[in-house]
Amino acid sequence: MKKHCIVVIGAGHNGLVAACYLAEAGHHVMVLEKRNIVGGSCVTEETFPGFKISSAAYVNSLFLNKIVDDLRLRDYGYEVLLRNPSSFTPLPDGRYLMLGPNKEFNLEEIAKFSKYDARKYAKYEKVLSEIASFIDTTLTMEPPGLPPQNLSDLTQYLKLAGKLLGLSQKSKITLAKLISYDARLFLDEWFESDALKATLLTDSIIGATNFSGYVLLHHVMGEAGGVRGVWGYQRGGMGNITQALKKAAEDRGVKIYTNHEVKQIKVENGAVRKVDFANGGIVFPDIVVSNTDPKLTFLKLLGPDNCPKSFLRKIANLDFSSASMKVNLALSGVPKFFCIDEEDVGPQHRGTIHIAPGVSYITKAAREGKRGIPSTEPILELTIPSAVDNTLAPAGKHIMNIFVQFAPYHLREGSWDEIKQKYFEKNIMDALKKYIVNIENIIEGVQILSPLDLEREFSLTEGNIFHGAMTLGQLFSMRPVRGYANYRTPVKGLYLCGAGAHPGGGVMGAAGYNAARAVLEDVQKEKP
Structure with missing residues (x-):
């Protein structure tokens, strides 16, 4: 297999994950970062003397344990600290609600507001956990085409259908409601206590502008905190994740350059040709993997003449509405x-x-x-x-x-x-x-x-922490747009690895992992 020169644009967690896997496969990988520190939004900075601040992302639950194990990140200092209790909602009347990983504790706390809700809560957690386990299986999938374009796509859909059929009837109905209902209506069907519903509802609006049942589900999927749906702190701040990834990447031969803002990706004959830096430098890669969001990648870095106009219209019309x-x-x-x-x-x-x-x-x-x-x-x-x-x-x-x-x-x-x-x-x-x-x-x-x-x-377009809204029309086979959910783009040698690709936002690493596999699959198919 030919060893390629690969440039990764952006040293956020997904870019570093992709770089690690590509370098481990033997390729020459260079990561270019605009800021003076790696990490993107997953960073720890001494904003005030003596205080280490997680400037943007601030808790960890979604980061994939597979990546931690594959890259041996614990050897580089990766450590999640559990939180117990994990949630505290103070109320104006002097009461409060606490929730955590202990089921009996949760029932006692909820019963202060509603004995009915206390009885329902265990069932609610069980159903959401079953659904989250199903969604888990899709996180490291390369989304099939919609509609299916080949036998591989059909096989993927059949596998998904089989897993979906394996869910309980209650979980199937609940999943349908989660992806189609207003989260307020969804919670109304389960509970009566305003305090409990408000506490759970906050998960549906993080980074969103609508009450999204899917975003609610998205925030209870992770297991990095040791228990599904329970979030943890990262020792040393969230930058501990990307610092561990940086060390793992460098040990695999990755060259990382901070203060290197990319100005433009140049294309010749429909393929990546070179990358221009804002400081005047140039590099000539075989492959470019962009960790910037789709709008930045295609409308700014790539320019208007290198992709079909219909594709660029879809990118320009992506929903990036944000209120965070x-x-x-x-x-x-x-x-x-x-x-x-x-x-x-x-x-x-x-x-x-x-x-x-x-x-x-x-x-x-x-x-x-x-x-x-x-x-x-x-x-x-x-x-x-x-x-x-x-x-x-x-x-x-x-x-x-x-x-x-x-x-x-x-x-x-x-x-x-x-x-x-x-x-x-x-x-x-x-x-x-x-x-x-x-x-x-x-x-x-x-x-x-x-x-x-x-x-x-x-570099979060419109301040959107997910690289684009996590709405039904911008998920899975339609993220970022239909026909290009497989991390590849209309430009040969250009790939997306950021949260604007499947499975979306959150400090997860899955998009970087999936994009690296797509690159390696294509390289494997090249003729000697």
Whole structure:
């Protein structure tokens, strides 16, 4: 087999995963990264002196254990820290709901609000776990053509059909509802408690602008935390994942260049010819694997004359609507909640803290976001990883990650550069002060990343953390567009390996793994 020169654009987790597998197969691999550090959105940075901040992505559940094992990432420092409890929802009336991996604990907590829901919850988890196991089998699949184009496609669909038929009747019906229902209606069929429904509903809106049953399912699929659906922290921050991948890649001979922004991918006779750097450098690869999103890859880096116009229209029309914002805080002490009279680090600090006290609260926030108005009472997902990982902050101090929704990229009035500081001080701080007694007194540092900042800093078009919406029309055989879900593109030698390809967003690594296999399969078919 000929040894190829392969350029990977973007040193995010998917790009590094692809690079590792391609180098292990014996190819000469170069990774080019715009920023001064590898990791893309999966990165740890000392934003404030002594504080290690997961700047963008902040928890791990989805990263594939297969990749961890294949690349021996634990040997390079990869370590997931479990969170117990994993979820804490404080309420304005002084009550709260905690959930975690212990089933008996969950039932006791839910029964505080509804004995009916406590009885139903175990069934709910069982059905979602069965469905997640089915979806699991698709994550490392190369999606077949739609409609099927050959015998291989038909075989893939028959295999999927067989696995689908193996689900229980309840799980089949639930899966159909998850991919077609508004998540609010779906949860209404299961539960009666507003606190429980609001807590679960937050999983359906992370990175989304609609109440997506599939996104809800997407967030309960992972097993990196040791138990399906339970999220963990990464020791040393999320950058620990990509630093482990960097070391694994370099040990396999991969050359990684930071501060190397790609300006253009040049094409000759329908095939990749060269890659131009923004600093004037040039490289002549045989193959290019792009970890940037489809719009950046095809509409900016590739240019308008190298793909069919019909294809470029589909790319331009992809839904990238987003309403996510990230705020990172350095804290001088432990946040104290009104609903728990405790000064020290406790169970309430370990997991995800949901500032979303009811379904109507979430619905109002979403409606405002749809109209281009940042939610006046935003939904906040808080994490304090330093409550579990003592390597992240100086002794006695803490960090708080805040994932904010809904913060629409396209504003009805003004710009994010004009309003983000005021929005933090007024709306976000007002929401925090309703639940945390001492929040104003313990903030040492603030980093605000608006959707516009996420686009600028991490090359996330429109601030979309998934490289494109995870809607039914942009999943599986239609991600990024129908006819090109197999990681290949209209340009010979150009492949996609980012979250804009199947199976989509989240720190999973599957798209990088799948794209590397597609490249190796094509190389294997080449004539000597």
